[in-house]
Amino acid sequence: xxxxxxxxxxxxxxxxxxxxxxxxxxxxxxxxxxxxxxxxxxxxxxxxxxxxxxxxxxxxxxxxxxxxxxxxxxxxxxxxxxxxxxxxxxxxxxxxxxxxxxxxxxxxxxxxxxxxxxxxxxxxxxxxxxxxxxxxxxxxxxxxxxxxxxxxxxxxxxx
Amino acid sequence: xxxxxxxxxxxxxxxxxxxxxxxxxxxxxxxxxxxxxxxxxxxxxxxxxxxxxxxxxxxxxxxxxxxxxxxxxxxxxxxxxxxxxxxxxxxxxxxxxxxxxxxxxxxxxxxxxxxxxxxxxxxxxxxxxxxxxxxxxxxxxxxxxxxxxxxxxxxxxxxxxxxxxxxxxxxxxxxxxxxxxxxxxxxxxxxxxxxxxxxxxxxxxxxxxxxxxxxxxxxxxxxxxxxxxxxxxxxxxxxxxxxxxxxxxxxxxxxxxxxxxxxxxxxxxxxxxxxxxxxxxxxxxxxxxxxxxxxxxxxxxxxxxxxxxxxxxxxxxxxxxxxxxxxxxxxxxxxxxxxxxxxxxxxxxxxxxxxxxxxxxxxxxxxxxxxxxxxxxxxxxxxxxxxxxxxx
Numbered sequence: 365x366x367x368x369x370x371x372x373x374x375x376x377x378x379x380x381x382x383x384x385x386x387x388x389x390x391x392x393x394x395x396x397x398x399x400x401x402x403x404x405x406x407x408x409x410x411x412x413x414x415x416x417x418x419x420x421x422x423x424x425x426x427x428x429x430x431x432x433x434x435x436x437x438x439x440x441x442x443x444x445x446x447x448x449x450x451x452x453x454x455x456x457x458x459x460x461x462x463x464x465x466x467x468x469x470x471x472x473x474x475x476x477x478x479x480x481x482x483x484x485x486x487x488x489x490x491x492x493x494x495x496x497x498x499x500x501x502x503x504x505x506x507x508x509x510x511x512x513x514x515x516x517x518x519x520x521x522x523x
Numbered sequence: 524x525x526x527x528x529x530x531x532x533x534x535x536x537x538x539x540x541x542x543x544x545x546x547x548x549x550x551x552x553x554x555x556x557x558x559x560x561x562x563x564x565x566x567x568x569x570x571x572x573x574x575x576x577x578x579x580x581x582x583x584x585x586x587x588x589x590x591x592x593x594x595x596x597x598x599x600x601x602x603x604x605x606x607x608x609x610x611x612x613x614x615x616x617x618x619x620x621x622x623x624x625x626x627x628x629x630x631x632x633x634x635x636x637x638x639x640x641x642x643x644x645x646x647x648x649x650x651x652x653x654x655x656x657x658x659x660x661x662x663x664x665x666x667x668x669x670x671x672x673x674x675x676x677x678x679x680x681x682x683x684x685x686x687x688x689x690x691x692x693x694x695x696x697x698x699x700x701x702x703x704x705x706x707x708x709x710x711x712x713x714x715x716x717x718x719x720x721x722x723x724x725x726x727x728x729x730x731x732x733x734x735x736x737x738x739x740x741x742x743x744x745x746x747x748x749x750x751x752x753x754x755x756x757x758x759x760x761x762x763x764x765x766x767x768x769x770x771x772x773x774x775x776x777x778x779x780x781x782x783x784x785x786x787x788x789x790x791x792x793x794x795x796x797x798x799x800x801x802x803x804x805x806x807x808x809x810x811x812x813x814x815x816x817x818x819x820x821x822x823x824x825x826x827x828x829x830x831x832x833x834x835x836x837x838x839x840x841x842x843x844x845x846x847x848x849x850x851x852x853x854x855x856x857x858x859x860x861x862x863x864x865x866x867x868x869x870x871x872x873x874x875x876x877x878x879x880x881x882x883x884x885x886x887x888x889x890x891x892x893x894x895x896x897x898x899x900x901x902x903x904x905x906x907x908x909x910x911x912x913x914x915x
Contacts, residue, residue: 372820383901385829387820514567520550521543521560521872523650523699523879 368397369406376410387507415510417502425454425470425499429463430485431492440464443490452480463495474498538654542878546862550872557901559889560872562699566819568801569812570904572763575804577799584796590788591780592620592772593799599806600772603881608742610750616777619784620794620802624729624758624771625651626787628693629726631754631773632659634782640690640723645676646880647701647848649727662688669880670850673839674703678716681797691723692716697730697740701848702824702841704734707741712799714746723779725754729771730844732813735821738842751776759846763805770798818843823891823898830902834909838861845892848876852885855914862887864912869904874903880893 371383380398384391386453409429416423434440440458447467448456455468467485471477477496486494502510528536543560550556567573591597597614604610612618621627628651636642638660644652646665653663664684668674676694694713696705705713717724726743734740744753758771771794775784787793824841831838831849838849851861858875866872876883891898 378895379899382826382895386827452741497843501861515564517545518558518563518565520556520558521547521874522562523541523543523874 365397365401367392369401372398372407399412413506414506415502418510423470423472424474424477424500425468425482427497428467428469428481428485429495429497429501430467432464432467433492433495434464435490443488446488447485450480450484452476463493527825534657534660534800538657541650542859543874546866546872546874549863549866551673553866553870556866556870556872557893557897557904558872559891559893560874561890562846563766563892564761564816565894566764566816566891567751568764568768569809571786571808572801572804576801579800580796583603584800584895586796588620588793588796588799590793591618592794593783593796593803596620596803596806597671597772598746599803600774602683603806604742604774608745610742610745612774613777617774617780618800619773619780619787621758621771621773621787622791622794623760623769624727624756626668626791627758627773627783628652628655628670628725628727629658629757630783631756631779632656632661632871634779635691635723635754635787636661637690639688641686641688643681643684643722645680645694647674647698647700647876647883647886648695652693652695656693661690661750665880665882666687667880668703669882670703670839670886674698674701674848675705675709676713677709678712681713681716685720689720689722691725692726693727695727695729695744697843698846698872699730699844700846700876700883701886702844702846703848704738704843705741706738707746710743710746711740714743714749719750719852722752723754724749724752725756727754729757729758729761731757733817733845734821734843735817735824736842740843751911754779759802759805762816763802763809764816765798765801765805768798768801770794772860774888780825798901800831820891823893823895826895827889827891827898827902830899830906834902834906845890847889848883848886849889850886853911853913853915855897858884858887865905865908868912869908871908872899899907 371378380394384394388431396400432443436450444456447453452469452471453467454470454508457466459466469477469480471480481496546798597618601612601614602617604612632655639662641662641664642656644663644665645668656663666680666684668676690693717730724743731740744755755774759765827847828840836849836851841847854861858877862873874888876886876888
């Protein structure tokens with residue numbers, strides 16, 4: 365199963381036939397394995413990594429450090445669950461160090477993001493402070509270099 | 524002086540040019556060619572290795588090194604062999620850093636052969652083995668490995684070719700072009716054979732890190748009694764995707780290393796310092812990068828093997844290097860005809876098996892050191908070709 369997951373993590377669009385060849389299983393078995401992993405929520409979704417900047421979109425991404433007062437009994441989880449439900453929020457991590465939650469949000473404009481922080485995030489009772497950093501240019505995302513200039517420079521045939 | 528030919532050394536003149544040149548010329552004129560004909564990794568050298576070289580240059584590492592190579596590199600090489608195979612070489616005396624295995628092979632041949640000495644060379648094999656033996660004044664004696672034995676060589680294959688002039692045996696496993704490996708028991712028999720005829724064994728283990736499945740690579744020098752008899756050749760090209768850096772090494776008995784160092788110091792002086800710095804980083808910090816590349820080759824290997832089986836071309840499962848060596852005789856073509864027709868009609872470059880020795884006839888070498896999407900497309904084209912163009 366681990367190998368199947370690794371293969372799909374590299375490329376979610378691999379044809380089932382190709383996966384079956386690599387894994388030495390039948391297509392039927394591979395399909396079954398994938399269904400089971402989806403059902404168990406080990407595979408959560410199949411996404412496409414897109415360079416929106418290159419496409420011409422000017423969405424704004426902000427990384428926000430959030431400080432919290434933990435709730436008795438629930439710690440940080442209950443607050444994280446409130447924050448994660450906003451569509452604007454792409455990522456939420458609980459962190460060690462000088463702040464508690466790392467929240468990555470996307471908005472259509474600076475104003476959008478500013479509004480979200482001021483109206484939605486900072487107004488949560490347990491939030492004691494926020495620091496917002498705007499992303500200027502992405503270089504590498506999820507292990508992929510966005511503008512990779514390396515190419516195959518090998519000769520066509522070599523012994 | 525209009526004609527230079529009379530001035531060219533007769534031995535050099537007698538060596539035929541490589542048989543794959545023709546295919547290279549056809550392929551380089553095409554734009555959409557998918558090449559399964561490349562004998563080197565498609566990965567670029569891992570970044571830490573490149574970065575350490577750049578750092579070395581910034582720090583001013585631009586001079587000659589010791590003839591035998593940087594001490595730190597030799598220590599790392601010795602350490603790697605101790606850890607991996609439990610075999611101990613003294614970095615000071617038993618190791619020489621060379622400009623790739625190619626130079627190491629040339630040095631080894633020149634250091635051991637007297638004029639007319641014979642070298643047993645199992646075929647199919649890498650294209651330079653015979654030429655190196657000849658250029659050193661020796662006589663290469665090709666010995667056909669049998670396809671029904673998955674191209675592993677046996678003492679029974681070798682025995683009929685032994686004469687009073689046989690000095691050495693040159694083996695290269697995991698094998699280019701077949702992808703064959705030799706297990707411990709196979710190699711033990713070769714060790715007995717070498718002992719019986721008192722042969723020096725040159726073991727080219729450049730693909731030693733690229734083995735798949737349950738059988739780990741067996742280092743020939745690590746077999747009982749073989750260390751002093753073996754000239755072990757290896758390098759960084761394949762496992763660390765460092766072909767263009769040209770850095771390899773030899774491990775062996777201090778006398779043979781001293782002899783090879785003598786030739787090396789007068790002809791090459793030392794391997795490039797930049798490449799040596801990079802090689803140190805490769806051994807010290809790049810195991811994980813290597814492991815990832817090997818895992819990727821393994822996926823492709825299983826895919827391409829399964830694809831050939833589905834096409835119906837007979838083929839044994841390769842367990843090492845990054846080549847597969849299917850039998851194409853069922854199509855009615857010779858190896859060369861098959862490769863030429865395939866590239867002309869389907870724009871897929873492969874290498875005819877006979878380029879690696881006469882017994883490779885009837886096979887083609889396909890390299891899977893290329894992206895799996897490319898391999899999948901190449902296999903679709905090969906399937907079409909076999910279906911629509913077979914003569915039988």
